[in-house]
Amino acid sequence: MSLWVDKHRPRSLDDLHYHHGLSARLKALAASGDFPHMLFYGPSGAGKKTRIAGTLLELFGKGVEKLKIDQRVFLTPTKRKLDVNIVQSNYHIEITPSEVGNYDRVVIQEILKEIAQTQQVDLSAKQRFKVVVIHEADSLTRDAQAALRRTMEKYMSNMRLILCANSTSKLIAPIRSRCLLMRVAAPSAEEMQTVLDHVAKREGFSIPEDTVKLIAEDANGNLRKALLVLEALKMQNPDLEASALNIAKPDWETYCHKVADMIIQEQSPARVMEVRAKLYELLSHCIPPSIVIKTIADKVVEQVDEALKADIMHWAAIYEARMRVGNKKIFHLEAWVVKVMSLYKHFFYSFDMEADFDDF
Amino acid sequence: MYDGSIIAPRSRGPGGGAATATSPTSTSSRHVGTSHETWPDRYAPQSLGDVCGHKAQIAKLQLWLGGWNSNLKSDFTRPGKDGMGTFRAVMISGPPGIGKTATARLCAAAAGFTPVEFNASDARSKRMVDIQVNTSNMALDRWTVRAASTSTVGVASADRTCVIMDEVDGMSSGDRGGAAALAERIRSTxxxxxxxxxxxxxxxxxxxxxxxxxxxxxxxxTFAVRSRVLSILYRERVTVPVHVVEQLIQGAQSDVRQVLNILQMWTVLKHGMGTEEGRSAVATLERRPVMNPFGATHQLLGSRTSGTSSMDMLEADIDLYFHDPAMVPLFVQENYLKTTPDRLHAVVGPRKVVEHLELMDKAARSLSDADIVDAKIHGSTQYWSLLPVHAVQSTVNPASLVRGNGLGYTGPTAVSFPQWLGHNTRQIKLSRQLAEVQAKMRPSTAVDGAEFRLWYVPGTLPHLVRSLVMDGARGIDSTIRFLEQYNLSREDWDAIVDVGVGDNASAIVLKKIPTSVKTSFTKRYNSRTHRVRSRKAAARSDLPGPPAHDKLYPDLEEIHSVSVELCMVAVGFHYAVQSDDDMLDDGDDRDANTPGSDAFILPPRIAAVAARGGGVRSGRGRADRGHTARGRVARGRAPRRGG
Structure with a gap:
C-alpha cells in the first residue's frame, strides 16, 4: 500500500540502478574498516538518502533498518523549548537541525556531544563508531556549521558524520575540507527510464515507450518526482497511452501559474494586492519562497516579449537573493511582482526605464 | 501621598492634625536652599483642611470610618444613609498627585485609626498578603508599648488599625494572586x-x-490648587506671578506634586519664574500621546499640505515609526498600495499609469531593503543601532513616495491590519505539523524539507482522499491501511490535507468528502489500535515523576542499547507508546509474563483504568517488567562508567 517510490526503493548498494562506480566506492569504503566523514550532495531526487541508507547497511548490517522515532526537547540558553524529531537505530542517528531554524546550533551541539561522549555499548557491533546523519546540511546556519568544525575532529574516535545537502555552496570551507565529498548526480533520462521500467515490471505492467520518455523528461532529473507521477498517472489512466496522457501538475505549480497569468493580465495596485493574497496562500502552505519566485518567473517569461525576458529573470535573481538574507519573504516577492509589472507597462507604452541594472 | 512610604502620618493621634496645621513654624523659618527636603514632602498636607478639593469624598470616607464599629457589629448588613455601610473596604482611584494617599491617611488618623500602609515597594504576593495584612487584630503597639503614644518605629498608635493598600494597580507579575488574596481578605476583614x-x-x-x-x-x-501653591510660595519667599502658577497647574493637570517639584527646581536655579519660563516648563510637561498604528499609518500615508520643511517632516515621520517600531512598518507595507500618490497629480494619461507603477516599485524596493536591515537587527547580529535606518527604509521612504489621498476609514481602501501576522502564524503552524508528519514517515521514505511538501504531499493525496471521495465508506479501510503503512495518525491525515493550495485547498477537498464518510472514517480509525513508532517528547516531561528512589531515571536518554519499551516501563510509564516489536534488539530481555509483542498505544482512558490498579494488563506484570528493566538499565550503565 505504500507509495511505489518507497516500496521499490533499493535497500542495499547492490540494488541500485545507476552510478555503479559510486556504489562500488562506497562499498569499498565501508569494508575498509576506516571510514571518513562524508558529505553527500546533489540535486533532489537523485538518490542521496538511498545511498546513505545503503552505506549504513553496508557498515552495520541489518540493525540500522530498525528505526525508531523520538521527539526530543532541547532548551535554548533563553529557556525556549525546541522540539526536534530524531530518527535513530542502535548504530546511527538522523537529525534535521534546520527544523528549528536559528536554534540549530543548540541541537547540533547537544546531540553531537551526547553521541560523541558515549561509546558503542554493543560489543557485537561491526564498527566502534556511531554515525550521525545530518539532513539539509546546506540550511545550517553559520553558527551551527562553526559548532560542527571542532567536534568533527575531536570526537573522530566515537563518531562519524554524514552530511546530506543539495549543494556545497552554502557550507563553509572548513566543513567541506573535513569531509569526503560524494556527488550524487541526477540520473540521466535513460537511467530514469530503466528505473521506471523496473518499477513497472515489479508492479506487473509495462509502460509504453513514449510515456516513459514523457515522464522522464517532465521529471527533469528528479527520480522521486518521476515515480510519484508514474503512480498518479497509473491511478488515473490505467493503460498509460502517451497520446491521451496529461501529466498533472502538483497543486502549487498550477497555483503559481495562475499568479503569473494575473501579473500579465493587469498591472495595477489593486492587482498587486490580489497577487499578494495568493502569495500569502502559497507561503503559508509551506511552499518555499524560492520555488514560488522561480515557478512564477518561468511562467511569466514564457508569455512576455523577448526584450523583457532577461530583465525579469535578472530581478527575480536579485529578489531571490534578498529573500534569503531577509526575514519576511513576502516583501521581496511583492517587490519583484511590482518590478515586473512596472517593466511590463513600460514596455507596453515603450517608455525608457530610468532604473538600470547598475542600480544594484 | 506626598511622602514616599513612611507609614506614620505626621499628626500625633487623632486630634493632632488640627493642632499642627496652624503653623508649620519649623519649615517656614528654614532658609531656602539649605534644606534637602523636597517641597512636596515639606508641605504634605498635615490636616484634612490642607488637602485641595475632594470635600465630598473626604466627608464620605470619614463617615464610613466613623461608622465602622457599628457596621462591624451589624455584620455589614445595614447600608446606612450613603450606602457605604455594607462595605468593608474602599477603593480610591484617580490620577497621580491629587492627594489620594494623603486623604486616606489623614481620614484614618482623624477617625482614630492607626494607618498601616503597604505600597508597591512591599512584596504583595498572595502569601505576603496573607501573612502581613493582619486584619483581625487590633494594633499590637498598644499592648507592647503601653502608655507611650508612639511605638519604637515611630508609628503612632491608636487602639485600632486601618490598612491602606497603596498603588494596588501596581501589583504586577511578581505579586501573583495578590489582588485575589486581598479581595479574599476584604470579605472577612x-x-x-x-x-x-x-x-x-x-x-x-x-x-x-x-x-x-x-x-x-x-x-x-485650578482654584483649589492655586491657593495652596501660592501659600507655599509665600512661605518659601518666592514670587511667582499668579497667572504663571495657573498656567503651571493647568499644564500639570492639577498634579500638585508635579507643580511643586517644578517650582522648586526653578527657584533653586533662579529666584522666581516669569511668563516665558512658565511656558517652557509647561512644554516639558506635555505628555505625548502614544498613537496607535492605525493613526500613525493614516498620518504617514495620508495626503499632506506642504509647508513644513522636509527636515521637520523626516523627523516627524521617524517619530511616527517609533510609536510602535514593530507594527508601523507592517502597517505601511499592508497599506502602501491603497493611495493615489500626491506626486502624480500633475501627470495624466498612460504616463500616469507608468509613473504610478514606478513609485510603487521604488516603495516596494525600499520595503525589501528594510527587511534586510530588519534581519540585521533581529537576527543573530542584533545591530540595534540600525533602527533609525530601518525607520527610514521601512516607513519614511515608502510613505514619502506613495503618500496621497485614498486611504479611507471604511470600505475597501481602509487601513487594514497587517495580514502578515496571521499568515506567518499559520505558516509556522502548518510547517510544524508537516515536519511532524515527515518525521513519522521518515523510516519508510527518504525525503525531507521542501521536497516533501512539493512532491510527496500531492503524491499521497490521491491515496488519502481519492478513495474517500470516490468509494465513500468503502474507501475508508484502504485509507487507514495507507496511514498505518506510514505510521500516520488521523491527525496527520488532517495535517496533510491542510497544506494543499488551489484545487487541493483543504476547504475544497473536505467539501468533496461526505460528512458521514468523514465521521465514520474518524470513528473507525479511533476504534482500532494502531502501531505507532514515535512518541511525543511532551509525554516524558509530563510524567508524574519517577519514584524518589529511582535514581536511574535521568540516564534514560543516554542508553541506546536499552529498548524504549523497557525504559518507559522503568519509569512507570503506563500508556505511552511502546516500541515496535522488531526494534527490541535482543529478545531475552522480555519476561515470560509480558504479553508479547503487542506494541500498541493504549487509548488514554483504558490506560487510566490500568493505572488505577484495575487490570487491563495486570499491574503485577508491569511491576515485574519494571524490575527487570531497572536491572537492565543498571547493567547498561556499567560499561559506560568503566570506560
Whole structure:
C-alpha cells in the first residue's frame, strides 16, 4: 500500500540502478574498516538518502533498518523549548537541525556531544563508531556549521558524520575540507527510464515507450518526482497511452501559474494586492519562497516579449537573493511582482526605464 | 501621598492634625536652599483642611470610618444613609498627585485609626498578603508599648488599625494572586481597608472592584490648587506671578506634586519664574500621546499640505515609526498600495499609469531593503543601532513616495491590519505539523524539507482522499491501511490535507468528502489500535515523576542499547507508546509474563483504568517488567562508567 517510490526503493548498494562506480566506492569504503566523514550532495531526487541508507547497511548490517522515532526537547540558553524529531537505530542517528531554524546550533551541539561522549555499548557491533546523519546540511546556519568544525575532529574516535545537502555552496570551507565529498548526480533520462521500467515490471505492467520518455523528461532529473507521477498517472489512466496522457501538475505549480497569468493580465495596485493574497496562500502552505519566485518567473517569461525576458529573470535573481538574507519573504516577492509589472507597462507604452541594472 | 512610604502620618493621634496645621513654624523659618527636603514632602498636607478639593469624598470616607464599629457589629448588613455601610473596604482611584494617599491617611488618623500602609515597594504576593495584612487584630503597639503614644518605629498608635493598600494597580507579575488574596481578605476583614489605585479599569483589579466601595477622586480645579501653591510660595519667599502658577497647574493637570517639584527646581536655579519660563516648563510637561498604528499609518500615508520643511517632516515621520517600531512598518507595507500618490497629480494619461507603477516599485524596493536591515537587527547580529535606518527604509521612504489621498476609514481602501501576522502564524503552524508528519514517515521514505511538501504531499493525496471521495465508506479501510503503512495518525491525515493550495485547498477537498464518510472514517480509525513508532517528547516531561528512589531515571536518554519499551516501563510509564516489536534488539530481555509483542498505544482512558490498579494488563506484570528493566538499565550503565 505504500507509495511505489518507497516500496521499490533499493535497500542495499547492490540494488541500485545507476552510478555503479559510486556504489562500488562506497562499498569499498565501508569494508575498509576506516571510514571518513562524508558529505553527500546533489540535486533532489537523485538518490542521496538511498545511498546513505545503503552505506549504513553496508557498515552495520541489518540493525540500522530498525528505526525508531523520538521527539526530543532541547532548551535554548533563553529557556525556549525546541522540539526536534530524531530518527535513530542502535548504530546511527538522523537529525534535521534546520527544523528549528536559528536554534540549530543548540541541537547540533547537544546531540553531537551526547553521541560523541558515549561509546558503542554493543560489543557485537561491526564498527566502534556511531554515525550521525545530518539532513539539509546546506540550511545550517553559520553558527551551527562553526559548532560542527571542532567536534568533527575531536570526537573522530566515537563518531562519524554524514552530511546530506543539495549543494556545497552554502557550507563553509572548513566543513567541506573535513569531509569526503560524494556527488550524487541526477540520473540521466535513460537511467530514469530503466528505473521506471523496473518499477513497472515489479508492479506487473509495462509502460509504453513514449510515456516513459514523457515522464522522464517532465521529471527533469528528479527520480522521486518521476515515480510519484508514474503512480498518479497509473491511478488515473490505467493503460498509460502517451497520446491521451496529461501529466498533472502538483497543486502549487498550477497555483503559481495562475499568479503569473494575473501579473500579465493587469498591472495595477489593486492587482498587486490580489497577487499578494495568493502569495500569502502559497507561503503559508509551506511552499518555499524560492520555488514560488522561480515557478512564477518561468511562467511569466514564457508569455512576455523577448526584450523583457532577461530583465525579469535578472530581478527575480536579485529578489531571490534578498529573500534569503531577509526575514519576511513576502516583501521581496511583492517587490519583484511590482518590478515586473512596472517593466511590463513600460514596455507596453515603450517608455525608457530610468532604473538600470547598475542600480544594484 | 506626598511622602514616599513612611507609614506614620505626621499628626500625633487623632486630634493632632488640627493642632499642627496652624503653623508649620519649623519649615517656614528654614532658609531656602539649605534644606534637602523636597517641597512636596515639606508641605504634605498635615490636616484634612490642607488637602485641595475632594470635600465630598473626604466627608464620605470619614463617615464610613466613623461608622465602622457599628457596621462591624451589624455584620455589614445595614447600608446606612450613603450606602457605604455594607462595605468593608474602599477603593480610591484617580490620577497621580491629587492627594489620594494623603486623604486616606489623614481620614484614618482623624477617625482614630492607626494607618498601616503597604505600597508597591512591599512584596504583595498572595502569601505576603496573607501573612502581613493582619486584619483581625487590633494594633499590637498598644499592648507592647503601653502608655507611650508612639511605638519604637515611630508609628503612632491608636487602639485600632486601618490598612491602606497603596498603588494596588501596581501589583504586577511578581505579586501573583495578590489582588485575589486581598479581595479574599476584604470579605472577612475586621479592620477597614482602603485600597488606592490610579487606573480603576486595570485588569488585575477586577477581584478588588467587586469587593469594595468605589470612590473616584477627580482632578481638583485650578482654584483649589492655586491657593495652596501660592501659600507655599509665600512661605518659601518666592514670587511667582499668579497667572504663571495657573498656567503651571493647568499644564500639570492639577498634579500638585508635579507643580511643586517644578517650582522648586526653578527657584533653586533662579529666584522666581516669569511668563516665558512658565511656558517652557509647561512644554516639558506635555505628555505625548502614544498613537496607535492605525493613526500613525493614516498620518504617514495620508495626503499632506506642504509647508513644513522636509527636515521637520523626516523627523516627524521617524517619530511616527517609533510609536510602535514593530507594527508601523507592517502597517505601511499592508497599506502602501491603497493611495493615489500626491506626486502624480500633475501627470495624466498612460504616463500616469507608468509613473504610478514606478513609485510603487521604488516603495516596494525600499520595503525589501528594510527587511534586510530588519534581519540585521533581529537576527543573530542584533545591530540595534540600525533602527533609525530601518525607520527610514521601512516607513519614511515608502510613505514619502506613495503618500496621497485614498486611504479611507471604511470600505475597501481602509487601513487594514497587517495580514502578515496571521499568515506567518499559520505558516509556522502548518510547517510544524508537516515536519511532524515527515518525521513519522521518515523510516519508510527518504525525503525531507521542501521536497516533501512539493512532491510527496500531492503524491499521497490521491491515496488519502481519492478513495474517500470516490468509494465513500468503502474507501475508508484502504485509507487507514495507507496511514498505518506510514505510521500516520488521523491527525496527520488532517495535517496533510491542510497544506494543499488551489484545487487541493483543504476547504475544497473536505467539501468533496461526505460528512458521514468523514465521521465514520474518524470513528473507525479511533476504534482500532494502531502501531505507532514515535512518541511525543511532551509525554516524558509530563510524567508524574519517577519514584524518589529511582535514581536511574535521568540516564534514560543516554542508553541506546536499552529498548524504549523497557525504559518507559522503568519509569512507570503506563500508556505511552511502546516500541515496535522488531526494534527490541535482543529478545531475552522480555519476561515470560509480558504479553508479547503487542506494541500498541493504549487509548488514554483504558490506560487510566490500568493505572488505577484495575487490570487491563495486570499491574503485577508491569511491576515485574519494571524490575527487570531497572536491572537492565543498571547493567547498561556499567560499561559506560568503566570506560
Amino acid at each position: 475586621k479592620v477597614p481597608i482602603i485600597c488606592i489605585a490610579n487606573d480603576r479599569g486595570a485588569q488585575n483589579l477586577k477581584p478588588l472592584i467587586s469587593a469594595s466601595y468605589n470612590m473616584v477622586f477627580s482632578r481638583p480645579d
